[in-house]
Amino acid sequence: MTAPVxxxxxxxxxxxxxxxxxxxxxxxxxxxxxxxxxxxxAGGIPRHSDHPGYGIRDLHRFLSGPEYAxxxxxxxxxAGVEVRTAxxxxxxxxxxxxxxxxxxxxxxxxxxxxxxxxxxRERPRPARLVPGDRPAGVYTTGALQNLVHLHGxxxxxRAVVVGAExxxxxxxxxLRHAGARTVLMTTTQRHPxxxxxxxxxxxxxxxxxxxxxxxxxxxVGRGRLTAVEVxxxxxxxxxxxxxxxxxxxxxxxxxxxxxxxAGLEIDRGSRGxxxxxxxxxxxxxVFAVGNLVHPVDTADCAALDGRHVADPVRRWLDSPDHWxxxxxxxxxxxxxxxxxxxxxxxGGPTPARGRLLFWCRDEIRSxxxxxxxxxxxxxxxxxxxxxxxxxxxxxxxxxxSGARADAGPVTVSVR
Amino acid sequence: MNHQPGGAGQPWDVxxxxxxxxxxxxxxxxxxxxxxxxxxxxxxxxxxxxxKANTAILHTGFDATPGTLESRxxxxxxxLLGDYAARTxxxxxxxxxxxxxxxxxxxxxxxxxRDKALHNGYQHCRLVDAAEVYRLEPHLGPGALGxxxxxxxxxxCTWTTNLALATDAVRRGTRLELGFSVDTVHRDGDVTVLGAxxxxxxxxxxxxNAAGLGADxxxxxxGHHRFTVTPRRGELIVYDKLARPLVQRIVxxxxxxxGKGVLVSPTIYGNVMLGPTSENIDDRTATxxxxxxxxxxxxxxxxxxxxxxxxxxxxxxAGLRAATENSDYVVHVDAAQxxxxxxxxxxxGLTAGMAIAEHVRELLAEAGLDAPARTDVxxxxxxxxxxxxxxxxxxxxxxxxxxxxxxxxxxFCERVTVGEIRDALCSTVPPRTLDGLRRRTRAVNGRCxxxxxxAEVGExxxxxxxxxxxxxxx
Ligand SMILES: Cc1cc2nc3c(=O)[nH]c(=O)nc-3n(C[C@H](O)[C@H](O)[C@H](O)COP(=O)(O)OP(=O)(O)OC[C@H]3O[C@@H](n4cnc5c(N)ncnc54)[C@H](O)[C@@H]3O)c2cc1C
Ligand SMILES: Cc1cc2nc3c(=O)[nH]c(=O)nc-3n(C[C@H](O)[C@H](O)[C@H](O)COP(=O)(O)OP(=O)(O)OC[C@H]3O[C@@H](n4cnc5c(N)ncnc54)[C@H](O)[C@@H]3O)c2cc1C
Numbered sequence: 044m045t046a047p048v049x050x051x052x053x054x055x056x057x058x059x060x061x062x063x064x065x066x067x068x069x070x071x072x073x074x075x076x077x078x079x080x081x082x083x084x085a086g087g088i089p090r091h092s093d094h095p096g097y098g099i100r101d102l103h104r105f106l107s108g109p110e111y112a113x114x115x116x117x118x119x120x121x122a123g124v125e126v127r128t129a130x131x132x133x134x135x136x137x138x139x140x141x142x143x144x145x146x147x148x149x150x151x152x153x154x155x156x157x158x159x160x161x162x163x164r165e166r167p168r169p170a171r172l173v174p175g176d177r178p179a180g181v182y183t184t185g186a187l188q189n190l191v192h193l194h195g196x197x198x199x200x201r202a203v204v205v206g207a208e209x210x211x212x213x214x215x216x217x218l219r220h221a222g223a224r225t226v227l228m229t230t231t232q233r234h235p236x237x238x239x240x241x242x243x244x245x246x247x248x249x250x251x252x253x254x255x256x257x258x259x260x261x262x263v264g265r266g267r268l269t270a271v272e273v274x275x276x277x278x279x280x281x282x283x284x285x286x287x288x289x290x291x292x293x294x295x296x297x298x299x300x301x302x303x304x305a306g307l308e309i310d311r312g313s314r315g316x317x318x319x320x321x322x323x324x325x326x327x328x329v330f331a332v333g334n335l336v337h338p339v340d341t342a343d344c345a346a347l348d349g350r351h352v353a354d355p356v357r358r359w360l361d362s363p364d365h366w367x368x369x370x371x372x373x374x375x376x377x378x379x380x381x382x383x384x385x386x387x388x389x390g391g392p393t394p395a396r397g398r399l400l401f402w403c404r405d406e407i408r409s410x411x412x413x414x415x416x417x418x419x420x421x422x423x424x425x426x427x428x429x430x431x432x433x434x435x436x437x438x439x440x441x442x443x444s445g446a447r448a449d450a451g452p453v454t455v456s457v458r
Numbered sequence: 459m460n461h462q463p464g465g466a467g468q469p470w471d472v473x474x475x476x477x478x479x480x481x482x483x484x485x486x487x488x489x490x491x492x493x494x495x496x497x498x499x500x501x502x503x504x505x506x507x508x509x510k511a512n513t514a515i516l517h518t519g520f521d522a523t524p525g526t527l528e529s530r531x532x533x534x535x536x537x538l539l540g541d542y543a544a545r546t547x548x549x550x551x552x553x554x555x556x557x558x559x560x561x562x563x564x565x566x567x568x569x570x571x572r573d574k575a576l577h578n579g580y581q582h583c584r585l586v587d588a589a590e591v592y593r594l595e596p597h598l599g600p601g602a603l604g605x606x607x608x609x610x611x612x613x614x615c616t617w618t619t620n621l622a623l624a625t626d627a628v629r630r631g632t633r634l635e636l637g638f639s640v641d642t643v644h645r646d647g648d649v650t651v652l653g654a655x656x657x658x659x660x661x662x663x664x665x666x667n668a669a670g671l672g673a674d675x676x677x678x679x680x681g682h683h684r685f686t687v688t689p690r691r692g693e694l695i696v697y698d699k700l701a702r703p704l705v706q707r708i709v710x711x712x713x714x715x716x717g718k719g720v721l722v723s724p725t726i727y728g729n730v731m732l733g734p735t736s737e738n739i740d741d742r743t744a745t746x747x748x749x750x751x752x753x754x755x756x757x758x759x760x761x762x763x764x765x766x767x768x769x770x771x772x773x774x775x776a777g778l779r780a781a782t783e784n785s786d787y788v789v790h791v792d793a794a795q796x797x798x799x800x801x802x803x804x805x806x807g808l809t810a811g812m813a814i815a816e817h818v819r820e821l822l823a824e825a826g827l828d829a830p831a832r833t834d835v836x837x838x839x840x841x842x843x844x845x846x847x848x849x850x851x852x853x854x855x856x857x858x859x860x861x862x863x864x865x866x867x868x869x870f871c872e873r874v875t876v877g878e879i880r881d882a883l884c885s886t887v888p889p890r891t892l893d894g895l896r897r898r899t900r901a902v903n904g905r906c907x908x909x910x911x912x913a914e915v916g917e918x919x920x921x922x923x924x925x926x927x928x929x930x931x932x
Contacts, residue, residue, distance in 0.1 A: 046855055081870050082910075131867045133852065144873070146862035149855040167907030169696075169773045172756075176746040177775065179892070183909045190913035265743065296770060303700055 046142070047150045051077035051125075053356055054141065054154035056132050056301060059087020060342040061333025062160030063115040063126075064101065064349030065356075069158075070122035072357045077152065078124055079143060081131035085119075086112025087162055089342055091188040094216050100343035101350070109192075111342065135305055139328050155363075156356045159316070159324075159331040160349065161298040163338035165210070168262070168291055175261040180268030181289045184214040191221040198223040200287030203271050207235035207253050208433025210339075211292040215251055223288050229257040229273055232432055234406055262289065293433055295338035302331060312381030313338055313402065319370055319386040320394040321355035322348060327366035328359055337383040337400050340435045344396065351395035371416075371446055376456035378404040379436075389446045398437045403430035403457065410457040414442050421445040421453065430457055463494050469649045470496045470633075472827070473662035475640050475676055477504035479616070479811040480803050481668035482623035487815035488666075488822075489630035491829040496660055497624075497632050498652065500639035500672070503894040504887060505620030507670050509808065510897060511745065511777030513694065513734060514726060516540065516550060516612040517809040520575035520583060521713055526786045527817075529578050532806045535813035536610070539619065542812060546626075546838045548618045549726050549845025555611035555708035556586075556594055558602050560761075564712040565603045571712070572606060582609050597704045599764050611708050615726045616808050617897035618841050623811070625839045625886045630832075634887065635660065640669075643679040650796065664796045664827050666818060671742045671780045673788075673801035680797050685788055689742050689778040690804070692734025693751035695759070698905050699846070701730040701769035709762065720758040722766070727872070727900060728846030729772055732759045738781070747774045772905050779804045789817060793825035839886070842878060844900050851875050868918070869911045871904020876918065883922030895919050 052073045055062045058080035066078045084090060089097055092108030099105060102114065119126055130145040132152075140153040165183040182190070190196035198221040204214050207230035215225045228235070228251050235253045254273065260281060261272035271289055274281045302316040303309060307324045310317050315336045322330045332352050333345035359366070370386040380402045384394050403410075407430040414422040422442040430436040436457075446453050463470050474485045477499030485497040501507070516539060519532030543550045559565040568585055575583045584607045591605040592598060628634055638660070642653035652660045669676045674687045702724060711719035725731050735751045752774060759766050782788060782802040787810075791798040798821060800814055807814070822828075843850060851857055851864040852873045858865035863877035882889060882898040889895040892902065892915070901915045902908045908915075 081867060129866055131852070131870060131873070133873065144852045144858070144865050144867055144875075146858070146865040148858050148862075148865060149853070164906050164909045166770070167905075167909060169907060170771045170905075172695075172752050172771060172774065174747045174749045174752055174774075182912075183907075185906075185909040186912045189910070190916070194913040194917055196913065260749065262746075300700065 047148065049077060049150060049152045050154070051075040051152065052155045052360060053077070053158060054079065054139070054152050054156070055158045055160055056141070057087065057160035057162055057333070058082075058085035058116070058126055058128065059160060059162050059333060060089060060111070060115055060346040061162075061349040062087070062158065063119045064346040065158050065160060065332055065352050066124040066126070066349075067119045067122045068350045068353035069356055070119075070124050072353055073360055076124045077154070078119065078126045079130040079132055079152070080126070080128050083129050085116045085126050085128050088185070091192040092213060093188070093192040093220070094213060097342050101346040102343070115346070132301060135301070138326060155360050156328045156330065158352060158356065159302055159329065159335055160333045161301060161335050163295045163297045163334035165292060166294040166296050170296070171291065171294060173259055173262055176264050178262065178264035178266055178268040180264070180287055181262060181291070184210050184217070184290060184292045187214060187290055188217050191217050197221055198288055200224070201226045201285060202288040202290060203284055203286045204228045204290045204292060205259050206230060206292035206294070206433070207232070208293050210433070214290045214292050218288065218290065225251045226286060227251070227284055228253045229259060230255055231258050231276060232256070232406055295334070297335045297338045299335060302335065305329065310381050310383070310385050312375065313383065315383070317385035318383070319368065319388070320384050320392050322352045322384070322395070323355060323366070323368060325368050328363065330356060337435060340400070344435070348395045371448060372452040373399070374452045374454045375401065376454060378407070379455060379457055380404055382455060387443065389448045393440045397440045399440055399442065401430070401436040401438065401455070403436045404432055406431055407457055410436070412438055412442060413456050413458070414453055416446055416453040417450040419450075467661070469661040469663050470494045471662070471829070472496070472664045472666060473498055473650070473652060473660050474666045474668055475652070476668035476670055476672070477501070477624065477634070477636070478507045478509040478668065478670050478807070479505070479620050479623065480670070480800055480807050480814055481666075482620055482627055483811040483815035484666055484668055484800065484818050485632045486623050486627035486630065487819050489627055489632045490832055490835050491819070492832055493829045495627070495632045496635055496662065497627060498635045498638045498640060498660060500637070502637050502890045504624040504634070505617060505897065506893070508777055508780060509616060509620045511775050512616055512808055513721065513723065513731065514614055514616040514808065515708060515723070516614040517806055518580050518608060518610045519578050519806070519809070520580040520608050521571060522578055522806070523785065524574065524577035527789060528787050528806060528810070531787065531810040531813040531817060533579055534816070535810035538812040538816070539614070539809060542622070542838065543614065543619070546622045547841045547843055548615055548622055549843055549848055550612050550614045551724070551726060551845065551847050552610070552612045553707040553724060555608040555710050556591065557606040557608065557710045557712055558591055558598065559604050559712055560601055561603070567712050568604060568606045575608070580610070583607060594707070595705060595709060597763055597765050598709065599761050613708065613724060613726050614808070615844050618844055619808060619811075621887060621898060622839055622841045625841070628886050629836045629839065640676060640679070648796070664798070664822065666798045666800065668800045670803070671778055673780065673799065674782070677799055677801065680795060682799070685782040685784060685802060687742070687780050687782055687801070688738050689744070690781040691737045691739050691744065691776050691778055693747050693755065693776040694731055694733030694774065695752065695755050695771055696725065696773040697730040697732065697766055698770040698772050699728045701766055702728050704763055704765055705730055720755065720762070722759065722762050726845050727903070730766060732766065734777065742778065745776050745778060747776050751776070770905060772907070773903070787814070789814070789821065791821040791825045798822060842881060842899070851878055868914055869901040869904060871906050872900040874899045874901040879915065879918050880922070883919070888923070889919070890923055892916060892919055
């Protein structure tokens with residue numbers, strides 16, 4: 044049986060905020076745009092993130108996740124984009140062709156350009172190498188919100204949340220909605236990491252004690268979770284906290300399987316594909332946007348990546364012989380873990396929102412950012428905002444303005 | 459022919475205690491005869507003990523102790539299970555193994571291992587130098603001095619093996635009693651009455667004890683004190699499928715007195731496995747992982763296959779080997795008591811299970827339970843393929859065209875479809891729990907461990923059983 048072949052101008056893999064926004068922007072610039080998503084419903088993570096805080100920078104609204112997802116889907120539809128759901132891209136069959144499984148059959152897509160927008164997920168318990176039993180009742184935020192918001196799950200009892208960043212508070216809200224009380228949040232940091240806006244309602248309204256400098260050391264329970272063991276990193280003292288639910292939040296890893304199986308260069312820190320300021324990967328005609336590239340940003344910023352990629356895709360379709368992916372690499376020193384975009388052409392186009400994005404391991408209240416290239420200092424500035432673990436740290440693109448094309452990688456550090 | 463006992467209160471011809479690989483293989487073997495058979499399992503599923511958490515290698519027996527029962531049955535089991543797998547669709551990958559010597563002492567031990575293999579009737583081992591080791595496995599860490607190839611060691615799906623044997627047994631007429639923990643034994647004339655905590659009983663003329671980690675306790679219920687099971691825990695780390703290109707065959711250490719040491723191997727599901735540890739413990743239910751165990755494995759992994767440590771971990775687990783004071787299997791029949799013990803099936807029972815069953819049938823026949831072979835045995839079941847190296851439903855265009863549910867992927871990481879989950883739920887031995895469903899389909903077993911699909915899979919399970927959707931994630 045030979046598989047049917049679809050031949051859109053652009054294939055977008057992933058119907059989350061980044062993919063849908065890219066498709067909507069592309070529909071106005073190119074011919075046929077096809078979006079594929081493996082989920083039964085388009086919209087990505089916001090579908091099951093049922094609290095307000097979405098759409099601020101891209102739609103200039105303050106929406107709940109599900110509302111935001113619906114709006115993006117509607118806009119794509121109105122723009123003439125074809126969105127196919129329950130369609131899983133399983134493999135590559137050519138530079139810009141993929142194999143797809145769906146209830147309508149197994150088919151192939153040969154596209155002029157491919158935009159990867161496959162998002163990111165949280166590392167589950169095994170990937171964090173947490174020892175102990177393997178009882179039921181251990182979730183990631185994604186699994187929890189799926190269960191509670193899309194499948195009406197109820198929990199009850201006592202919950203422990205690992206992490207104290209934005210997504211962790213989102214988990215606490217979901218737990219409360221599901222009938223569970225969060226008795227403890229833990230973070231290895233000295234301070235809870237989330238936005239101030241969340242800390243206030245978090246502490247005052249939700250009244251959750253946060254154990255800082257604390258790590259999870261063991262999971263206890265045969266069949267059902269009964270307790271976790273946590274360790275104070277400063278004293279080494281361990282204690283047991285009884286609970287029925289454990290939510291492991293944050294610790295993101297991009298859904299990079301298609302990117303990796305394409306053999307794209309992968310950033311060692313983010314584990315996403317390396318892109319340039321036009322979101323181009325190393326493979327001609329293949330682009331990457333959203334949380335796949337910078338795990339994780341807020342949905343609106345992922346969406347704005349999608350908008351940013353439209354012109355470069357159009358340019359590629361117009362002149363496909365033109366794919367100069369040479370450029371200067373952006374490297375980081377710890378505690379920075381990665382930078383995006385990871386490559387740029389001095390004097391070339393600026394990235395989405397004119398920002399250079401980083402992930403920082405530690406909390407730095409008043410970071411001083413230094414950029415060097417080949418022994419020269421290109422920038423040395425005190426930043427007006429903190430660098431916090433668990434969320435993107437941004438710098439204006441101008442910090443790279445003195446870079447030369449022929450002087451090797453630039454290296455960024457913060458203190 | 460009716461393979462149920464004659465009427466109410468009539469005893470079964472044979473009761474087999476333990477629904478692991480060994481018990482299921484025995485029940486299958488005996489129900490191929492003119493016998494009524496009941497298979498009793500304490501848990502709510504077959505294959506939920508040691509048989510679910512091992513390294514899943516179909517051994518040749520090259521390194522067994524020559525002359526032991528284990529040596530003979532592993533060799534025979536390799537043949538029987540290899541054939542049976544081909545007929546039932548249990549996935550097997552003939553990867554071969556490579557023993558690697560990392561120091562002079564290990565290097566010096568290799569020729570003796572080759573000779574031992576010869577004594578065990580295995581003739582295909584070959585000594586190779588360091589250059590050949592790295593040609594075969596280019597990603598191995600530095601320091602390998604030489605190796606020994608064992609071309610017929612293979613990887614297999616232990617879950618499908620257990621399930622195929624159970625399914626076959628049930629289709630042959632074996633009655634499966636789940637959730638029945640044998641706590642008491644007494645005699646009533648020539649019938650043995652097995653009792654469970656709630657007061658339920660099973661009456662049988664003959665009893666076979668294949669209770670794995672519990673075999674010594676069941677043996678004691680029959681008045682014997684011949685051995686003690688000391689659980690030997692083995693912890694394992696399973697790496698992401700993206701690590702699969704790093705290793706092509708089972709890379710074994712040179713065995714020591716303590717066991718086979720830490721190996722690194724592809725798995726039948728397309729992952730890479732690192733383990734197991736080997737630690738004697740007291741608690742027969744301690745299947746959790748430990749900080750020390752995982753740390754030790756990471757250290758070994760770093761030396762064996764350094765690039766592996768850059769990959770994501772998909773799963774960690776531990777299995778308990780039913781070690782005893784005997785180094786060999788303990789298989790004894792007591793004709794007067796009409797009781798047979800198959801215990802101490804420590805670290806090779808997956809491979810040897812079918813051969814143990816054959817041996818058990820012969821011993822029972824000698825002891826007086828000699829029933830003719832049935833002429834009407836149904837053909838063996840065709841099992842759903844869980845092997846990554848063979849076509850799976852999501853890849854099968856014709857299958858999807860016939861039934862779109864095989865095109866509806868629900869577990870994205872493992873690419874399990876609604877069609878497969880539906881099939882599992884209405885199979886001969888259906889799952890009752892999420893764990894049972896995982897072992898039948900691979901659902902929720904992948905890199906995201908349920909981030910995307912646990913709720914949906916839980917719902918499908920709940921719809922198919924009376925399961926609990928909140929048991930979905932772990
Ligand atoms: C718990 C939680 C709370 C959050 N709260 C907020 C908030 O309040 N405000 C905010 O702005 N942001 C929030 N975020 C972040 C926000 O959800 C993400 O930044 C955003 O969803 C990223 O969009 P994306 O398009 O890059 O990826 P995703 O939304 O992850 O979408 C990726 C899509 O790709 C599909 N896909 C992947 N692989 C394949 C394949 N092989 N074939 C077909 N389809 C595929 C997936 O099914 C998915 O639909 C939150 C995130 C989480 C987890
Ligand atoms: C880490 C590890 C790695 C291994 N690797 C391999 C390998 O690569 N290849 C290989 O061939 N073998 C391997 N093995 C060995 C193999 O897994 C075992 O030999 C085999 O699974 C034993 O099967 P079993 O049926 O005897 O025991 P089990 O699978 O434990 O089954 C016994 C069953 O009896 C039930 N039971 C116990 N007491 C009672 C009672 N009183 N009433 C009712 N039911 C009861 C239990 O619930 C259990 O389900 C490995 C083992 C371990 C631990």
